[in-house]
Amino acid sequence: MKGKIYFGNFGGMFVPETLLRPLQELEEAFFRCWNDKNFRQKLRQLLINYAGRPTPLYYAQNLSRKLNLRIYLKREDLLHTGAHKINNALAQALLAVSMKKKRVIAETGAGQHGVATATACALLGLKCVVYMGRVDVERQANNVKRMRLLGAKIKVVESGSQVLKDAVNEALRDWVANFHHTYYLLGSTVGPFPYPLMVRNFQSVIGEEAKKQIIKSESRLPDILIACVGGGSNSLGLFHPFFRYKSVKFIGVEAAGEGLNARHAASLLKGKTGILHGAKSYLLQDRQGQVKEVYSLAPGLDYPAVGPEHAWYKSIGRAEYVAVTDQEAIDAVEMLSRLEGIIPALESAHALAYLRKLKFRKKPLIILCLSGRGDKDLDLIEKFKH
């Protein structure tokens, strides 16, 4: 194995022998495309003309006044399909085309990555199969309808706990059998190398834009970046381009679900080092190494592990990780809706909720990644309240 496949002690390739070659081929194709002007230009054009980049960096005046902070929202919710997931889906679908794969598979939790993948596949003429846990199919029914309309085939995952992690299991099982003609379009900064690096690079457009925008409007770097962390793709997309600026503090907000002493999905706060889906990272597991069934009302955060780069950030103290509960996230959805007229996704609302807990004497300059819009969650929130 060539190259650097670890982030500190985290990451790696913990996969069956059969997947080594497909992963190495993916790595080669990724670096070839990443360094290819034509590929980058094609991707840039799609992101601009099709997906709606650059997204605004919006100064949330009412929210800032209310919380006595200075808050900019990076509006990934305004992208086509309604979340940051399209950045990665378009890029990887182009990669699939360059690798001459005709069939694309993906896993999805909230359905946002599934919709983004189905969209990219429709655009580029690829056959698309999305694995989704039974529980998620039920709680995100609208996204299932969207994917079907876009021509994707939904495979409902009945195994295990029937949520995101089980959808990843099934996608990996499909890939190991069909890799000759199938591209696995993984949606987050998880999985075996090169996925964590590749997805982070494709999402870094968030932070690259935000950096230019904040310097234009404030003539300085921000004090704090804040984003929710499930697998870690929107947060790393925002954080990574600021990595070398040590004055910029990173805060990742995990899902505390019903509370950190009850059912939750806070892998970085409560997990231990372990191996799931091909990577070594923080993992919620029992003492015998069985993966725990985790919980968050936000389907996109309902994952027992976390991207290995976050595990590394934690180990070197580069980022701080915190968690907020379902209730706090729902309160934040209402807060942003009323104050700014923006309905955020439940996932992104976790980051918003943490703003209320920040205490500073001076008003810090904050960029928050508003990773997705909240239309998909309306039923979920209503049900939670009753």
Add this chain to the structure above:
Amino acid sequence: MGKLRDKFKQLRQKNQKAFIPYVTFGFPTLELSKDILFTLQAAGADIIEIGMPFSDPIADGPTIQAASRIALNQGANLELLFDFLENYKKYFTIPLIIMSYYNPIYAWGIKRFFQRAKKAGLGGIIVPDLLPEEGKEFIDMARRTDVDTVFFISPNTEERRFKIIDNASRGFIYYVSVYGVTGMRRSFDKDILLRGSFIKSRIKNPLCIGFGISKSSQVKKFKQIFDGVIVGSALINEINKIYHHKNFKGKLASFVRCLNK
């Protein structure tokens, strides 16, 4: 309980090939697991592969997934498996090997795992999601405790890696017969025996084949070239069908004898 290496030496002297049944520990119950293992030994198994159930078995098809889930619900874990092996090791004349995904071993601690494995007289260990390149500490500890390690070669493994896999393996190398997960297959690649003899000419360890094998005709065919044949899902399906039967052990024994006749 013997070592894998010794077992293959004996078989070679007798010009025989290994029949290696796979069963999930704790399936269908912890108590029946014991009966199953002894029945398999009595029915002529040369080695038994004991699957340690895991919550997320990415290399396994529906049959072993379901068995793993049932076993976990029965409370199966590494602690109980080692207790079992330790208590009964003097009654096993054949090597027993554990197949476990990496996380349960990692959670235990690699050193602790191998110390316990040595005490339990474990014949060998197979980890389907560990490549030799990721297993330095694992292999070091295995050597120090004299537990055999089995790694995999796939149909798409590049020739230049055969040596790495061969050096990391002790006992045998596991040849994955098909692309995909475990579970019964109707057919296999027609060049599979050719491929087998090619790989054998490049390695020093014995080469056993597994994944998808369910019929005595397949066992017989693969024994022409390979040093051993592993049967898992077909056996678990059969156990699932007959375990509530009064004469379960007798039926299981004759099923195994038929497979390996």
